[in-house]
Amino acid sequence: MIQTINLQKLFSTEEVETTALNGINMDVKDGEFVAIMGPSGCGKSTLLNILGLLDNPSEGEYNFYGTEVAKMTERQRAQLRKGSIGFVFQSFNLIDELTVYENVELPLLYLKTPPDERKKRVEEALERMSIMHRRNHFPQQLSGGQQQRTAIARAVVAKPKLILADEPTGNLDSKNGEEVMKLLGELNDEGTTIIMVTHSPYDAGFAHRTVNLFDGKVVTENFHV
Template structure:
């Protein structure tokens, strides 16, 4: 699903050029659950942003389902992203002015789906995430765990092929964190590909494969033994 070859990303300020990603090669197969780990500033988020088509690489090639993404215009990236990708953030990034229902509905609106279909999909995903009883609440009225469940609902409501999670448990206590990880695992088992950036060893153990990044380069890749054991 994801083929990354010789990818480079540099940021330029007036005087200094910083190389955030240096010659990264990474393939992610359909149905995989990959965790990207590494210390702060190693380039994890930059890589995730590029995979999520929020950012363009400076050099190299990134193919998403055989579409070359590098060099696409913003409008084209938006089109490719719609419905194919779901995002889960550490800080949830729900829109405070919209209710739970409306937040989850938003990606469907951008897909120009009609109202009854939207309603059916939103309610189904909310039921599944056990948050349907809160549909009329605003994000500020929910606990962190509930907010992240809403965010995951929003990420999956379009049935995306790929979910990108950026430290999804970073702002949660361990109980809620485990719950979120279980949800992601469940989605993965249903066939959704997941790429997750994390600091947490616990979380990384949910993945099939761990990619370690250091100073913009992939230093190790390891199959997850725990997973292997489970599989």
């Protein structure tokens, strides 16, 4: 389970101090799908960065499946992040110089997965995302939908406990966006925990509940039937 207790994040310059998160208390059960919504600047991406171990809170606690990580060093966070969290971004974040296959393989290389197991997992992920036929193509040779399928394959190839998705349909047309959300829904149905930042009420409808932020605070939660 994921739990934050009085999570706070401050950004300071010589002239001003900005409070991005102001006391976030949130529990996410194993296997839950949670959408995070709110206006621009409310702290959604900051919260996602902390949940993804890309940043540390200024104050408060963050418990990740029984491990209190808020006080971890960057090296410790990186080790935990590699095998436990998959990321899906609006901008896809694929490496242009690598093929589809090589992009998906990358997390397994970081984990030093043996070659035979690596090949098996990559091919399974590519087949699952219906992108195997583009395995030797480069990102710039793909459509937006194919790029996001590749990004999702990369996110799931290491079988993480948690997938974090930041506006996963933001650069897609409605048809491709719907297909991507169905893929995320299927992964969640199989037990993967998903936390997604979105501006789209349609996308949020795939989640079990929506957490609404405003000025760095949780203001409401809506549970979906």
